[in-house]
Amino acid sequence: MAQPLIQVALDSLDYQQTVALARQAAPYVDIIEIGTPCLKVNGMDLVEEIRANHPDKLIFVDLKTMDAGYYEAEPFYKAGADICTVLGTADLGTIKGVVDVANAYGKQAQVDLINVKDKAKRAAEAAKIGAHIIGIHTGIDQQLAGQTPFADLAAMVALGLNVKISVAGGIKQSTVQQVVKAGPSIVVVGGAITGSPAAEVAAREIRDLVASA
Numbered sequence: 001m002a003q004p005l006i007q008v009a010l011d012s013l014d015y016q017q018t019v020a021l022a023r024q025a026a027p028y029v030d031i032i033e034i035g036t037p038c039l040k041v042n043g044m045d046l047v048e049e050i051r052a053n054h055p056d057k058l059i060f061v062d063l064k065t066m067d068a069g070y071y072e073a074e075p076f077y078k079a080g081a082d083i084c085t086v087l088g089t090a091d092l093g094t095i096k097g098v099v100d101v102a103n104a105y106g107k108q109a110q111v112d113l114i115n116v117k118d119k120a121k122r123a124a125e126a127a128k129i130g131a132h133i134i135g136i137h138t139g140i141d142q143q144l145a146g147q148t149p150f151a152d153l154a155a156m157v158a159l160g161l162n163v164k165i166s167v168a169g170g171i172k173q174s175t176v177q178q179v180v181k182a183g184p185s186i187v188v189v190g191g192a193i194t195g196s197p198a199a200e201v202a203a204r205e206i207r208d209l210v211a212s213a
């Protein structure tokens with residue numbers, strides 16, 4: 001089984017803390033995500049700084065776009081984003097807009113299936129219009145309600161769509177190996193790294209667990 005890419009999700013609202021966390025995690029991850037809360041507060045300046053600081057990493061901008069896909073995502077691909085997200089609950093035209101602008105820049109678009117009721121149907125529709133990555137995602141509030149992404153991940157992998165699958169939602173050291181064995185292309189870890197008193201140690205632990213799964 002191919003080893004998945006590791007993505008660290010940076011959801012802090014603090015600009016300098018995010019820059020520091022990116023530096024601590026970078027040696028152990030493949031993708032650096034500027035999370036939605038972080039992006040909304042800190043904006044394009046932070047995207048540009050993370051891009052400049054980490055030329056060897058993929059930069060993921062969690063836009064969670066809901067409308068005007070091409071228009072909203074283009075500035076971020078122009079600024080160096082490798083992957084931007086569009087919500088799976090958005091209109092298919094919006095999803096296609098982000099796919100089209102990603103292709104225009106030679107980059108990737110991820111469709112986040114957070115809160116999508118019929119995930120199989122929307123994933124198939126997104127794959128048909130060229131989505132590069134399907135995101136299985138249990139959001140922060142859903143986690144607080146006791147939800148996890150594991151069953152949705154297994155069902156999505158079983159569909160066998162010709163599209164990469166990313167999984168996010170409270171993944172941590174005690175669960176990451178079971179996630180890897182389910183076969184995603186990308187494993188996203190946020191709080192288990194950024195909420196650790198030693199983010200660099202937590203990131204290394206995740207990397208080692210993924211490698212030995």
Ligand SMILES: O=C(CO)[C@H](O)[C@H](O)COP(=O)(O)O
Nearest residue numbers: 009035169170171189190191
């Ligand atoms: O997109 C997000 C929340 O909307 C988070 O970045 C994602 O859930 C990963 O963080 P965690 O591992 O803490 O769940």
